[in-house]
Amino acid sequence: MNWFSLLFQKGETVKKMREESGARINISEGNCPERIVTITGPTDAIFKAFAMIAYKFEEDITNSMSNSTATSKPPVTLRLVVPASQCGSLIGKGGSKIKEIRESTGAQVQVAGDMLPNSTERAVTISGTPDAIIQCVKQICVVMLESPPKGATIPYRPKPASTPVIFAGGQAYTIQGQYAIPHPDLTKLHQLAMQQTPFTPLGQTTPAFPGLDASPPASTHELTIPNDLIGCIIGRQGTKINEIRQMSGAQIKIANATEGSSERQITITGTPANISLAQYLINARLTSEVTGMGAL
Structure with a gap:
């Protein structure tokens, strides 16, 4: 067994786990709500590292219950990342293999229907007790060793957490933890857009004056x-592009994909300030995606 990955909701100091298990344990970088923990080494070392992680999770659950009114302790839960081509063998014909693993280990095992x-x-x-999880992982490893992945595997990489942006008092702020951090570049663009975008309260109309247009030409x-x-x-479902439209005040149209083309055309219409703000927000999204900075 060369490697195994699991999704891990928070970072952990793994120096002790590396030393005691003999396995290499790497945690992915990035401002993400999920982190990938990759364990590499001999099979025995991998199982020992898994055991240490499972018991650490149980310890965290126990500690959290000391300040809780809950009477029943929730099970330890790990999410493994498995190539889709191996999931059929893990499930077995008619679900026979996964049923066998559940019954023999006492752990609850669920295989997602969709790819990450x-x-x-x-x-x-x-999910289950640490001992049940360790036995379950061992059986899953056996199945994966007997049925190697087919074709190329594109590994899952969690996307950076998007940082909320709010506008208050004419200023733009990004939310980082419990704090609102001023964002001077976005503030400047937002102020320009507000200065040049006419605002008409609901139920009112702007008087028309022949030969005079209060707003700059689009x-x-x-x-x-x-x-x-x-x-x-x-x-997802157009949420990001709608946010950019609302924040910038610009009209944004994305052309349909063209056969044979590796690019899509985006048309932005509005005042110069609207367009500048829309471009800034689009570039922020691209920077977040490409560099993993999670800027917006």
Whole structure:
């Protein structure tokens, strides 16, 4: 067994685990709500590292219950990341293999039906006592050794956590933990957009004066985005692009994919300030995706 990965909700000091297990334990970097912990080494070392992590999780649960009114202790839960091509063997014909693992170890095992975002891997969730989890992992390892992955595996990489942006008192702030941090660049662009975007209260209309237009003429700007990055601009069900439209005041249209083209065209229409703010927000999303900074 060369390596195994699990999803891990918070960072841990692993020096002691490395020394005592003899396994290499690496934790992925980045401002992400999930971290990937990769364990490499001989099979025995991997199992020992898993045991230490499972018992550490149980210790954290016990400690958290000391300040809680809950009477029953929740099970330890780990999420393994497994190539999708191996999940069939893990489930077995008619679910026979996964049923056998559940019954023989006492652990609850669930294999996700869908692949993790932008990868060819699926999550396998294991819940139970530390001893049940260790036995379960051992059996899963045996199955994976007997049925190697087929084809290339695209590993799952958690996306950086997006940082909320709020506007208050004419200033822009990014939320980091419990604090609102002033964002001078975004503030400047937002103020320009507000100065040049007419605001009409609900139920009122702006009087029309012949030959006088209170707002600057709209202009159009076009840019191209690689197909593999357009998803981070659009967001789930269009949430991100709608946020950018609302924050910038610009009209933003994304062209449909063209056969044979690796790029998508984005057309931004509005005042110069609207367009500048929209471009800034789009670039922030791209920077977050490419560098893992999670800027917006």
